[in-house]
Structures are given as C-alpha cells and as structure tokens.
Amino acid sequence: MTDRYDVREAREAWQRLLWRATESKRLPTAESDRLALWSVSVVDPAGERILLEALASAWSQGWQPAELVHVMAHKADRIAARLVDLTIVADHDRRTSQVIDPRWQAQIDGLEGRSESTRHDWLRQWRRREGMDRRRCYDAVGAAWRVLSRLPRLPLLIPPPGVDPSVVTVGAPALAAAADPLLERIRKLLAKAESTAFEAEAELLTAKAQELMARHAVDRARLERGPAGDEPCMTRVLLEAPYVAVKGVLLAAVAEANRCRAIGINGLDLSVVVGHADDLAAVEVLFTSLLVQAGNALAEAARSAAAGDRSRTSAFRRSFHLGFASRIGERLATANDAVLAEAGAVASLPVLRSRSRAVDDAVERLFGGRVTESRIGGRHDAWGAAQGRSAADLARLNAGELTA
DSSP states (O other), X not given: OOOHHHHXXXXXXXXXXHHSOOOOSSSXXXXXXXXXXXXXXXXXXXXXXXXXXXXXXXXXXXXOHHHHHHHHHHHSOHHHHHHHHHHHHHHHHTOTTSOOOHHHHHHHHTOGGGGSOOXXXXXXXXXXXXXXXXXXXXHHXXXXXXXXXXXXXXXXXXXXXXXXXXGOSSOOOOGGGGGOHHHHHHHHHHHHHHHOSOHHHHHHHHXXXXXXXXXXXXXXXXXXXXXXXXXXXXXXXXXXXXXXXXXXXXXXXXXXXXXXXXXXXXXTTEEEEEEOHHHHHXXXXXXXXHHHHHHHHHXXXXXXXXXXXXXXXXXXXXXXXXXXXXXXXXXXXXXXXXXXXXXXXXXXXXXXXXXXXXXXXXXXXXXXXXXXXXXXXXXXXXXXXXXXXXHTOSSOSOOTTOOO
16 A cells, blocks of 8 residues: 555655756766655656647647657657657557547557557556666656756647547648649659669659659649639658758758748757648658668768768768759759640749738738747858768759659
C-alpha cells in the first residue's frame, strides 16, 4: 500500500526537478536522486502524467507529433526526443474512441515508438530499453518537460484528436494532394536524379521535374474561370542540422519558383510554407530531392579532397549550400519562364498572378509585420559558393524529351 505522504513528497520532488535551472546533462540531479528513493509505483505514474499533460498543452499550441520529436532533438537531445516520441504514442493509444485526422494519423504511424506497448508502465519499459537507471530517466522527463512547457504558439494546421476542426487557424494540405498522378511522375524523376552517378543527368532530371510542375500550374490556371480557386493553406517543413539556415534558403528558392512563400521560424529548425495545396506538395517533393542531390555533390567534393583541404571546412560547406540554392533558384525561374513562353500559356498569367497575390495576402494576414530578413552567420568561402553553383549548373536547362 502506498503511503499518501510518499505520494505528496514525490510530487514535490518532481516539481523541484521540473523547475530547476538547466545543468549538466551527464550528472543526475539531486532531485532525481530523491525520486529514485521512492517506489516506482509512486514516481513513474506521476512522471507519465507530467509528460502527457505537457503534451496536451503542446497540442493546444498548434504543434504536431513529428514537429515535437524534431524540436525535442534540437532543444534537448536524442534521448528526450525518443521519450517524447513514446509519450505521443501513449497519448494516441488513449484516444481510440476519438476522431483522428488522417494527416495526424500519418504522423503517428511514422513514429519510432509506434510498435511499442503503452498500456502499462510505459515509462519503466522505455527506461529498460534505453539501458538507463531511474535517476537519468527522471532527468530525461524533466528535460523533455522544460522544452514542451516553453514552446511558442504556432498556427493550428491540423485538429488534434477529439478537437473540433473549426479551431484550425489555417488549413494544411489534405493527404489527397500527395496522391496526384503528376506528383508521382515527378517523384520518379527526382528519385532517378538522386540515384544517378552522373551529375549532368541529375540536373537534367531535376529541370524536367520543375518543367512538369510549371506546366501543371499553367494547365490548372487555364481551367479556372477567374481568380477564385482553392484557398492558400500552410505546411511546416522540418529542417535537419547541420546548416539549417542555408537549407532554409534553398527551401525559399523552391517555394518562390512554385508560387509559395517560405518563412523560417527562429530557433526551432522549422520553416512555414504558405501556398496552394498542389504547389505545396510539389515544393516538398522537389526540396527533399534537392537536399539529397546537394548532399551527394558535397560528399563527392569531400571524398576527392586531401586531408586538411578547405572543402572539409564548415565555411566551405555552408557556402556550398548557399551557392547551390542561389543557382537552383535561377534555374527554376528559367524553367518556369520557358513554359510560360509557350503558345497559349500567356493566357494563364492573370490566374497565376492572382494565386500568388492570394498567397501574399495570406502571409500578411497570418504574420503581419513580423516577417523580417536575416543574414546567414558564419564565414563565407567564395570557392565553396562557386562549387555549389557549379553543382547546380552542370547541364543545360533544355530537358528535351526526357520521360519518367
């Protein structure tokens, strides 16, 4: 039988641990030492409740499952990220009777902890799988809670489980957009671009993919009777370290070429992208592929360099990504211009411009005057930038008769 004084004292120890100043991640805190003195049956359930309550608060703040795991790895560490991953699964498993948005469910299905049981003692089971003692486990709970409790509010894009869809601030694209046959063809082209060993072929395939996107936008505009159409929506793109800021520059270039706007969120390794649903889907597909291609080109430059060569420095790599993004933006714009120059395409320009204005209006409505430009920090390497531009400029833009 659990003594009610133990429960009260354990709760107080939890509160001290949660609110303590951040210290060394290597050493257990005095608070976690105290918690480890009490029975697991007292302390663990309290820790689970703390995490689940913090999670509920994050949902109300507009956060989504994949975003929480991502920001936890950035703000805390991978251990805290895995703990939050499992906490999200535990939260989801308790909502079986509630309506789950398909887009929310898709993120749940992608979590590492999805296959783990959370019916009983899930914190203890997680601790055993991680091979850690109770003290470090409780410190991990504290680290996760501190990040969750300090998250800023984001626009609510997808209704959390059991929440009325009317609370959504601005809609996220429906999953149906991802099943578009044209996007499947574009994905195949970009998959070939990622897998080929020939950089010129990769550039050719990428140019063809953008050509298809531009042509699709023109065809869609021809079908619309006026400026009205589907309303702009929003998605958030997770940016992985290192060089998050310069990867955001590439995302902005791809977004602009596809009539969208990308806005980085300071300190969270996230970018918001506003646009129409099919344009947003195209942006995500192309951006992901270009990241892979840039990474492959950068890795090849490092492999061919001698030890100590400047191509291995962070300044070179950062500048490489910036040069790559700059030249890709130019190439995508040229591909768009080529499609619009075709006979009959000019008639679609008023609709395309109207859609672009609708996106700008949505950004103004959502962010007001809070969007500012910021400089990319770090030393610039002119050779790295030139190499990045070369990696994006090895082939002519004429894609010929290439097919997927």
